[in-house]
Amino acid sequence: MSLAPRNTLVHQVRRPNGRPTPQDFAFVTEAVPTPGPGTALVENLLLSVDPYMRECMDGDWELGVPLEGRSIGRVTASATPEYREGDLVLHRHGWRTHALIAPGEARVLPQVDGVDLSAFLGILGGTGLSAYVALTRVARLRAGESVFVSAAAGGVGSATGQIARLLGAARVVGSAGSAAKVAYLTEELGFDAAFDYHDGPLAESLARAAPDGFDVYVDNVGGDHLEAAIGGLREYGRIAWCGAISQYNATEPPAAPRNLFDLVEKSIRLEGFLVRNHRAVQGELEEFLIPHLINGTVVDPQTVTDGFDGIVDAFLGMLDGRNLGKATVRLGLA
Amino acid sequence: MSLAPRNTLVHQVRRPNGRPTPQDFAFVTEAVPTPGPGTALVENLLLSVDPYMRECMDGDWELGVPLEGRSIGRVTASATPEYREGDLVLHRHGWRTHALIAPGEARVLPQVDGVDLSAFLGILGGTGLSAYVALTRVARLRAGESVFVSAAAGGVGSATGQIARLLGAARVVGSAGSAAKVAYLTEELGFDAAFDYHDGPLAESLARAAPDGFDVYVDNVGGDHLEAAIGGLREYGRIAWCGAISQYNATEPPAAPRNLFDLVEKSIRLEGFLVRNHRAVQGELEEFLIPHLINGTVVDPQTVTDGFDGIVDAFLGMLDGRNLGKATVRLGLA
Numbered sequence: 189m190s191l192a193p194r195n196t197l198v199h200q201v202r203r204p205n206g207r208p209t210p211q212d213f214a215f216v217t218e219a220v221p222t223p224g225p226g227t228a229l230v231e232n233l234l235l236s237v238d239p240y241m242r243e244c245m246d247g248d249w250e251l252g253v254p255l256e257g258r259s260i261g262r263v264t265a266s267a268t269p270e271y272r273e274g275d276l277v278l279h280r281h282g283w284r285t286h287a288l289i290a291p292g293e294a295r296v297l298p299q300v301d302g303v304d305l306s307a308f309l310g311i312l313g314g315t316g317l318s319a320y321v322a323l324t325r326v327a328r329l330r331a332g333e334s335v336f337v338s339a340a341a342g343g344v345g346s347a348t349g350q351i352a353r354l355l356g357a358a359r360v361v362g363s364a365g366s367a368a369k370v371a372y373l374t375e376e377l378g379f380d381a382a383f384d385y386h387d388g389p390l391a392e393s394l395a396r397a398a399p400d401g402f403d404v405y406v407d408n409v410g411g412d413h414l415e416a417a418i419g420g421l422r423e424y425g426r427i428a429w430c431g432a433i434s435q436y437n438a439t440e441p442p443a444a445p446r447n448l449f450d451l452v453e454k455s456i457r458l459e460g461f462l463v464r465n466h467r468a469v470q471g472e473l474e475e476f477l478i479p480h481l482i483n484g485t486v487v488d489p490q491t492v493t494d495g496f497d498g499i500v501d502a503f504l505g506m507l508d509g510r511n512l513g514k515a516t517v518r519l520g521l522a
Numbered sequence: 523m524s525l526a527p528r529n530t531l532v533h534q535v536r537r538p539n540g541r542p543t544p545q546d547f548a549f550v551t552e553a554v555p556t557p558g559p560g561t562a563l564v565e566n567l568l569l570s571v572d573p574y575m576r577e578c579m580d581g582d583w584e585l586g587v588p589l590e591g592r593s594i595g596r597v598t599a600s601a602t603p604e605y606r607e608g609d610l611v612l613h614r615h616g617w618r619t620h621a622l623i624a625p626g627e628a629r630v631l632p633q634v635d636g637v638d639l640s641a642f643l644g645i646l647g648g649t650g651l652s653a654y655v656a657l658t659r660v661a662r663l664r665a666g667e668s669v670f671v672s673a674a675a676g677g678v679g680s681a682t683g684q685i686a687r688l689l690g691a692a693r694v695v696g697s698a699g700s701a702a703k704v705a706y707l708t709e710e711l712g713f714d715a716a717f718d719y720h721d722g723p724l725a726e727s728l729a730r731a732a733p734d735g736f737d738v739y740v741d742n743v744g745g746d747h748l749e750a751a752i753g754g755l756r757e758y759g760r761i762a763w764c765g766a767i768s769q770y771n772a773t774e775p776p777a778a779p780r781n782l783f784d785l786v787e788k789s790i791r792l793e794g795f796l797v798r799n800h801r802a803v804q805g806e807l808e809e810f811l812i813p814h815l816i817n818g819t820v821v822d823p824q825t826v827t828d829g830f831d832g833i834v835d836a837f838l839g840m841l842d843g844r845n846l847g848k849a850t851v852r853l854g855l856a
Binding site for chain 1: 744763764765766769778779782783784785786787788789790791792793794795796799
């Protein structure tokens with residue numbers, strides 16, 4: 189029997205049919221790897237679970253191999269000059285307690301007074317970058333315009349609403365899945381209006397929240413939300429389409445939106461994007477947001493699950509909308 | 523009994539339920555109006571019938587009032603210095619044999635050697651402008667990219683294919699509704715490939731015509747064509763959505779493309795537009811196309827119906843796809 193620490197990893201072991209379940213995953217342990225020449229060993233401190241991973245489950249993730257995802261960890265041993273013991277690094281080998289990283293695979297994170305390390309998985313990570321790119325590169329929001337964002341209490345949504353306000357949006361409106369989230373949006377995050385999408389027909393709730401319409405819609409949901417948003421958009425409106433969390437568990441292609449031809453009638457632009465194609469904007473994002481994080485004009489809400497054992501629950505809970513802000517997992521060592 | 527000439531006009535007299543019929547229209551005659559101070563009388567020579575008019579029939583056109591549309595006519599009497607007797611003018615009071623025009627309502631057309639007057643209703647008119655705007659302003663085609671256009675043998679489609687080639691498209695592919703149209707596209711208009719959309723599943727026909735995909739889709743059809751095009755577009759593809767002739771007669775909203783989420787996966791932009799918002803591009807269009815019309819590198823196919831009595835048939839035939847190129851009506855005097 190060895191008392192040496194073990195590395196725990198997660199495999200996907202079967203494809204979900206609709207909503208995933210804990211049985212689609214397996215925890216696996218192995219000896220903590222020893223860094224060979226040119227690599228470093230990282231103890232992961234924070235792990236990210238994200239909506240896009242639901243899509244990976246349908247094919248991109250191979251079964252029976254360690255899952256990947258964004259993570260922040262501390263270098264505990266290094267055989268490469270690129271990483272030093274003690275460095276805090278952002279890398280992609282998440283869903284495990286320990287990871288080997290090679291040069292080029294990780295970024296040594298700056299330590300900024302007043303900015304929590306976890307922000308680099310949240311509003312300073314792919315989540316915030318999605319929101320920033322949606323507004324500045326895809327929808328190209330102009331000061332004085334109005335914005336609607338769906339899944340507004342989630343990671344991308346909460347970042348979108350706050351960034352839109354900083355960019356000079358005249359009005360920021362969001363939809364969310366509970367009364368508590370709605371209250372959080374208007375009372376804590378500065379949204380001008382918000383509604384629970386369970387409360388009656390979506391188009392009516394949206395029209396009440398945005399009676400004069402809006403110019404930009406950042407879509408994290410798809411389906412009925414996209415249809416309602418097309419209805420509420422003004423002429424020359426733009427939709428930045430990030431994701432479709434309402435559809436990831438669907439076993440049939442969705443039917444909505446029936447009003448798609450309104451894109452012609454109102455000269456609307458519907459543009460999809462993948463944040464991975466916009467990594468070059470990362471520096472601009474940090475320059476823009478870090479001062480606001482330090483002075484508190486922007487917050488980075490996260491729902492943190494404690495302990496690696498909880499990662500599957502954290503992921504499934506995020507898909508069910510149980511998170512407020514970005515969903516992350518904090519390991520015992522953090 | 524008077525032998526004075528009569529003005530004949532067309533009214534819409536009822537709303538169509540699905541496909542319009544001749545009974546939805548009525549021909550009406552009145553005395554030819556006399557131009558009062560500040561107006562001029564025009565004898566119309568050429569009238570345009572366009573897909574967008576099918577949409578007007580559902581609501582924009584009031585019942586029992588003279589229909590409007592683009593027309594070219596000759597000024598026969600004028601009580602305004604803006605128009606002189608004999609001027610050839612482009613104006614919006616079509617669907618009638620005679621029209622009164624006020625200053626600002628008409629454009630005195632240039633007479634250009636080698637350019638048929640009718641081109642100002644076709645490739646130099648709203649039809650050609652739609653194609654040019656779709657490619658240069660909406661999809662922003664770059665030299666070396668490939669293009670697919672639906673309803674390619676129609677007015678906008680035939681202009682799109684030819685203009686795309688002039689803009690340096692690597693490959694131009696079109697769909698049309700008959701073998702004769704397909705032959706016309708490849709043999710006369712320089713399309714690299716074309717197919718009859720009746721010949722088997724659209725996605726398969728399109729994949730055969732464009733095996734390496736395409737970067738730009740100019741959509742005049744909507745529905746199944748839009749879905750097939752989303753499937754064939756490459757990453758960063760753009761769709762310029764002009765119209766949806768497949769849907770205008772539909773009594774139910776069409777099913778949205780079931781693969782709409784591919785817009786996210788492939789970072790595709792779907793943008794609707796109305797040519798009326800791009801009239802400022804008209805001068806650029808003429809500067810670009812007139813040399814090509816003169817030297818024959820661009821043609822302006824038109825299906826001409828002779829006689830004002832035929833205007834309703836010309837319109838309905840265009841909706842049924844019986845036209846090759848732009849559908850126009852030539853009055854006896856032309």
